[in-house]
Amino acid sequence: MTYSYLSHLHCPKCHTKYDASQIQQLCVCGSPLLVDYDLERLAQEVKREDVAARRPDLWRYHELLPVQSEANVVSLGEGMTPLIPVPTLGADMGIENLYMKDEGIIPTGSFKARGAAVGVSRAKELGVEEFAMPTNGNAGAAWALYAARAGIRSTIVMPVDAPKITRNECAVSGANLVLVDGLISDAGKIVARAVQEFGLFDGSTLKEPYRIEGKKTMGIEIAEQFGWDVPDVILYPTGGGVGLIGIHKALKELQTIGWIPADCKLPRLVAVQSEGCAPIVKAWEEKRKDSEFFENSETIAFGINVPKALGDFLVLEALYETEGCAIAISDEELLREQATTARLEGAFVCPEGAAVFAAARTLRASGWIAEGERVVVLNTGAGIKYPDTVSAEVPVLQPEDSLTR
Amino acid sequence: MTYSYLSHLHCPKCHTKYDASQIQQLCVCGSPLLVDYDLERLAQEVKREDVAARRPDLWRYHELLPVQSEANVVSLGEGMTPLIPVPTLGADMGIENLYMKDEGIIPTGSFKARGAAVGVSRAKELGVEEFAMPTNGNAGAAWALYAARAGIRSTIVMPVDAPKITRNECAVSGANLVLVDGLISDAGKIVARAVQEFGLFDGSTLKEPYRIEGKKTMGIEIAEQFGWDVPDVILYPTGGGVGLIGIHKALKELQTIGWIPADCKLPRLVAVQSEGCAPIVKAWEEKRKDSEFFENSETIAFGINVPKALGDFLVLEALYETEGCAIAISDEELLREQATTARLEGAFVCPEGAAVFAAARTLRASGWIAEGERVVVLNTGAGIKYPDTVSAEVPVLQPEDSLTR
Numbered sequence: 001m002t003y004s005y006l007s008h009l010h011c012p013k014c015h016t017k018y019d020a021s022q023i024q025q026l027c028v029c030g031s032p033l034l035v036d037y038d039l040e041r042l043a044q045e046v047k048r049e050d051v052a053a054r055r056p057d058l059w060r061y062h063e064l065l066p067v068q069s070e071a072n073v074v075s076l077g078e079g080m081t082p083l084i085p086v087p088t089l090g091a092d093m094g095i096e097n098l099y100m101k102d103e104g105i106i107p108t109g110s111f112k113a114r115g116a117a118v119g120v121s122r123a124k125e126l127g128v129e130e131f132a133m134p135t136n137g138n139a140g141a142a143w144a145l146y147a148a149r150a151g152i153r154s155t156i157v158m159p160v161d162a163p164k165i166t167r168n169e170c171a172v173s174g175a176n177l178v179l180v181d182g183l184i185s186d187a188g189k190i191v192a193r194a195v196q197e198f199g200l201f202d203g204s205t206l207k208e209p210y211r212i213e214g215k216k217t218m219g220i221e222i223a224e225q226f227g228w229d230v231p232d233v234i235l236y237p238t239g240g241g242v243g244l245i246g247i248h249k250a251l252k253e254l255q256t257i258g259w260i261p262a263d264c265k266l267p268r269l270v271a272v273q274s275e276g277c278a279p280i281v282k283a284w285e286e287k288r289k290d291s292e293f294f295e296n297s298e299t300i301a302f303g304i305n306v307p308k309a310l311g312d313f314l315v316l317e318a319l320y321e322t323e324g325c326a327i328a329i330s331d332e333e334l335l336r337e338q339a340t341t342a343r344l345e346g347a348f349v350c351p352e353g354a355a356v357f358a359a360a361r362t363l364r365a366s367g368w369i370a371e372g373e374r375v376v377v378l379n380t381g382a383g384i385k386y387p388d389t390v391s392a393e394v395p396v397l398q399p400e401d402s403l404t405r
Numbered sequence: 406m407t408y409s410y411l412s413h414l415h416c417p418k419c420h421t422k423y424d425a426s427q428i429q430q431l432c433v434c435g436s437p438l439l440v441d442y443d444l445e446r447l448a449q450e451v452k453r454e455d456v457a458a459r460r461p462d463l464w465r466y467h468e469l470l471p472v473q474s475e476a477n478v479v480s481l482g483e484g485m486t487p488l489i490p491v492p493t494l495g496a497d498m499g500i501e502n503l504y505m506k507d508e509g510i511i512p513t514g515s516f517k518a519r520g521a522a523v524g525v526s527r528a529k530e531l532g533v534e535e536f537a538m539p540t541n542g543n544a545g546a547a548w549a550l551y552a553a554r555a556g557i558r559s560t561i562v563m564p565v566d567a568p569k570i571t572r573n574e575c576a577v578s579g580a581n582l583v584l585v586d587g588l589i590s591d592a593g594k595i596v597a598r599a600v601q602e603f604g605l606f607d608g609s610t611l612k613e614p615y616r617i618e619g620k621k622t623m624g625i626e627i628a629e630q631f632g633w634d635v636p637d638v639i640l641y642p643t644g645g646g647v648g649l650i651g652i653h654k655a656l657k658e659l660q661t662i663g664w665i666p667a668d669c670k671l672p673r674l675v676a677v678q679s680e681g682c683a684p685i686v687k688a689w690e691e692k693r694k695d696s697e698f699f700e701n702s703e704t705i706a707f708g709i710n711v712p713k714a715l716g717d718f719l720v721l722e723a724l725y726e727t728e729g730c731a732i733a734i735s736d737e738e739l740l741r742e743q744a745t746t747a748r749l750e751g752a753f754v755c756p757e758g759a760a761v762f763a764a765a766r767t768l769r770a771s772g773w774i775a776e777g778e779r780v781v782v783l784n785t786g787a788g789i790k791y792p793d794t795v796s797a798e799v800p801v802l803q804p805e806d807s808l809t810r
Contacts, residue, residue, distance in 0.1 A: 056461035056485055076751060077487020077510060080461055084482050088554075105482060105510055108753070109789050132808070149493075149751030155808065160801055165789050171797035172747040172788070178808060179801040186804035194808040342577040346481060346554030348513070383577070384514050384570050385789055392576035396565055396584040399591035403537070403560065403583060403599040 005042040006066045009033040009209055012314060020066065023126050025207050032206035032311055034249070035066050035213055043257040048228055056080035058114060058217040064253060065118055066213050072125040074150045076107035078117045079217055083225040083376070088344040090375075093361040097374040099231070100347060101222060104382030108142040108169060110303075110350070111218065111243060111380045116142035118214030123201065124150045131155070132194050133203035134187030136239065136303050137162035138381060140177075141169035143203055148173040154203070155194065157187040162302060165385050183297065185307055205240040206310045215243045219250030222376055223260050230260060230267050231374035235359055237352035238271035238280055238326070239306035241315035243378065248318035267376070269324035271315055272359040274299035274331065279308060280315055284326035289313055300331045300389065301351040303380065327362060329355040337361065338389060351389050353379030410447040411471045414438040414614055417719060425471065428531050430612050437611035437716055439654070440471050440618050448662040453633055461485035463519060463622040469658060470523055471618050477530040479555045481512035483522045484622055488630040488781070493749040495780075498766040502779040504636070505752060506627060509787030513547045513574060515708075515755070516623065516648060516785045521547035523619030528606065529555045536560070537599050538608030539592030541644065541708050542567035543786060545582075546574035548608055553578040559608070560599065562592040567707060570790050588702065590712055610645040611715045620648045624655030627781060628665050635665060635672050636779035640764055642757035643676035643685055643731070644711035646720035648783065653723035672781070674729035676720055677764040679704035679736065684713060685720055689731035694718055705736045705794065706756040708785065732767060734760040742766065743794060756794050758784030 009018035011027035012034050018024050020035070027033055046063050054060035058079025067073055082102050090098030103111035120143060123131065132155040133143060140156035147154040155176040158166065162179075170177040180187045188204060195202045202208065223230055230251065236244045248269060254260045271280050277297035283290060291312040299305050309315065319326060338354035341347050349357070356377045363369045383389070397403075414423040416432035417439050423429050425440070432438055451468050459465035463484025472478055487507050495503030508516035525548060528536065537560040538548060545561035552559040560581040563571065567584075575582040585592045593609060600607045607613065628635055635656065641649045653674060659665045676685050682702035688695060699712040714720065724731060743759035746752050754762070761782045768774045788794070802808075 052458060057487065074751075075489070077489050077507060082462065082482020082512075084480070088556075102482060102512070105512060107487075107507070107510060109514065109787060145747065145751035145753060147751070148748055151493075157802075157808070165792050167797040167799060168792050168795040169753055169789065171799070172744060172753055172795045173751060174748040177797065177799050179799050180804060180806075181801055182804040189804065190802060190806065190808060197807070198810060339577060342550065343553055343579040346479075346550035346552070346578060348550060348574055348577050382514060382787075382789070384574065384787070387570050387573050390573040390577045392572040392582065394572060394576070394582050394584050396586055397562075397595060399585060399587040399594065401585075401595065402602070403562070403595060405603055 002045065003062055003070055004065055004068050005037040005039070005063050006068065007036050007038045010036055023128065023201065024209060025202050033209040035209055037064060039253060039256045048259040058117065058214065061217055061220050064220065066210050067118065067121045067125055069125065072121050074121045074124060074146050075117055076149065078106050078113040080221055081105045083222065086345045086347065089341055089357070092340065092344060094364050095360060095369060095375050096372055098360065099376045101218065101376055101378050102347070103378060103380045104350065108145055109382040109385050110138040110142065112139040112142040114214035114217055115139065115211030115242060116146040116214070119143070119203070119208060119211035120146040120150050120152065122210040124152060128152060128201045131201040131203040132191045134184055134191045136184045136305060137166035138303055141166040144170040144173040144175035147175065157190050159183055159187060163385055183305065183307065205242060212242050212246045212249065216246030216250035218243060218378065219247035220254065223251065223254055228260055230264060231376045232267060233270060233369055233373055233375045234267045234378065235270040235272055235356045236378045237301065237304050237356050237380055238273055238315060239304035240309045241271065241280065241311050244269055244271055244318055245311055245314045248322065266322045269318050269322045270359060270363070271319060271326040272356045273326065273328045274301050274304055274355060275328045276331065277305045277307060278328040280312060281326040281328045283312065283316055284319055289316055301334060301355050303352045325368065327359045329358045333358040335389060338383070348383030349379040350381035350383055350386055352381065407450065408467055408475055409470055409473050410442040410468050411473065412441050412443045415441055428533065428606065429614060430607050438614040440614055442469060444658060444661045453664040463522065463619065466622055466625050469625065471615050472523065472526045472530055474530065477526055479526045479529060479551050480522055481554065483511050483518040485626055486510045488627065491750045491752065494746055497745065497749060499769050500765060500774060500780050501777055503765065504781045506623065506781055506783050507752065508783060508785045509755065513550055514787040514790050515543040515547065517544040517547040519619035519622055520544065520616030520647060521551040524548070524608070524613060524616035525551040525555050525557065527615040529557060533557060533606045536606040536608040537596045539589050539596045541589050541710060542571035543708060546571040549575040549578040549580035552580065562595050564588055564592060568790055588710065588712060610647060617647050617651045617654065621651030621655035623648060623783065624652035625659065628656065628659055633665055635669060636781045637672060638675060638774055638778055638780045639672045639783065640675040640677055640761045641783045642706065642709050642761050642785055643678050643720060644709035645714045646676065646685065646716050649674055649676055649723055650716050650719045653727065671727045674723050674727045675764060675768070676724060676731040677761045678731065678733045679706050679709055679760060680733045681736065682710045682712060683733040685717060686731040686733045688717065688721055689724055694721060706739060706760050708757045730773065732764045734763045738763040740794060743788070753788030754784040755786035755788055755791055757786065
């Protein structure tokens, strides 16, 4: 029984191959590395029916993940998040078949747990004892907590404006937490200098090749949850874009191994950004292959405040290949959509997830999403991590008071 | 195909039977009502293997739940939360086989989602259009959000000291939210007066019979996750005690239908309370059948600040029947245990869950938990809902600064 069909790493830019049994970071050419599997052998030896009876977490797909030995798996039960029909909200925006993949129902309350589970497990397997990383909050929280479970030391650098609760998660895990009076790009530079100076493993987004493998399980789960079929459109809030790259990679791997038809039309992937930070949208509109640094970025959807993503070219490639698109949403629109989603469906989504619902509404109104299409919205985190997005002015009674109507 | 084997309701005190097809609240004798099923027919017609391939949520046990028609199910994907081995923490307290059932990985971030999903679904099925309920925060948040999805109006009354984030959840759902400068018992009195005056459905804990059916799925899941076996001990943070009553009910039902052996020794159930609010512990120590109002109750584990539970006699019965016990933990102990759990296992548990880990440590030290026993701790919610239980003093750098070692 082969636990993982991992074969090697490769550079999507200069096509150099790398040994996956060694710790690797970026390609010498500066590009992120991607993980390859022996998909031919996997297709012969593993059937999609084999996973049906496994535990409902992302490790049910372990053959398509990089961890070689189950003993190295660091898991808190992440994955197989619900895919929920949201028909009332769908009717409200004219999308009959609207679904929410709810990534708030996961350890640490955000989809970052997927990348952390697989990234930390693989780091442990390769002997990493300490890492540093910049974060907009949720990724750092997830990596800090999974690192604690793995017995790995971590240094997390996040902007002072990152969601407060993610500080607590890092602090309670015992991580070395540092704030920076700036953006995630500033945190990244501080981490880069520390990595250089102290010889640490660099856990930055896409500077290690394995978190993308965790994120890709969102794509595998969507296919399995549709009965090994795919929807027409998947919308994803795009900061670093790892999830979108991962979903695209997953669906192509599933085609290769025949778990979904090799000739099926892949879902059109949509990168949703904020008007206050829309480098991918700008690049897509200009039909470019990569993005430029987005100056003075600012948005309430803090997780997608990423002015320049290292994997921008992979995100754009996924959009072009699937005939998807990129779209920017204002903070006002997303806050309105967050309230609508809660009121109509009882789902308290994060601001990034709300931006994606708003994007679905806009794309349906413009006709880009056609009548009857099956549309999946990724809600990347729990609304409870963002208390400041909701204001509650509430009357206070004394015990002897009565309610009025 | 019978979706639910619901037969009727009965009073556990005076044994009066009630028609389940009508809206029912308390028994005329003042006791909560319990739900009965046609377990004989269920045992003949449904096998435990039948549920294996179903979706990983609590509705996989729909035959043992009260909702008659699948069309009335109001679900956000709740249930089948992970049962996670916590071996490092276990070793630290001398419990070799320690598991955490993590109820933070659920919509609304607390186990209250189970009661809300089943309670609201059944209320919808019975035609309820509006309800009122008192809450210590999490239950109200869950009921408000599920009610929004069901299209039912809700009035939620909670203490001013309840976790702030639960206010936001109620507010964003569109519920009618009111605070009271007092305890949940004061909120309960305000709700009782409003129910009387305006003819509302009373959603108070155990004043409607169905939330307990949602909570009992924790017990069914534990059995299924152990391969239709049971652990030796289950520890549960006890406020209203509905989960403990539900787990006990579930395990007895599973014995009756033969999904676990009819003659197996049921787990010893442990009610964990706070030293600042320990009415069940006091009653148990005095070998009483019910509890007395606990004066001036106060604890940081807000969810278990319930000075007098309506179902106290059912909780105590479950403890006596299973040879379990009741134990109180100080706020200092639980805060220390919360930090230990995060540092050793990467699990950021809620204060109530932390109290239960502390109780396991104490009971192992005293020998009440024996060497080698399989012990399950219920973590009833996500730590991220309680930011004030962790303090993070963090250095702030400027972008040009460097990390030091």
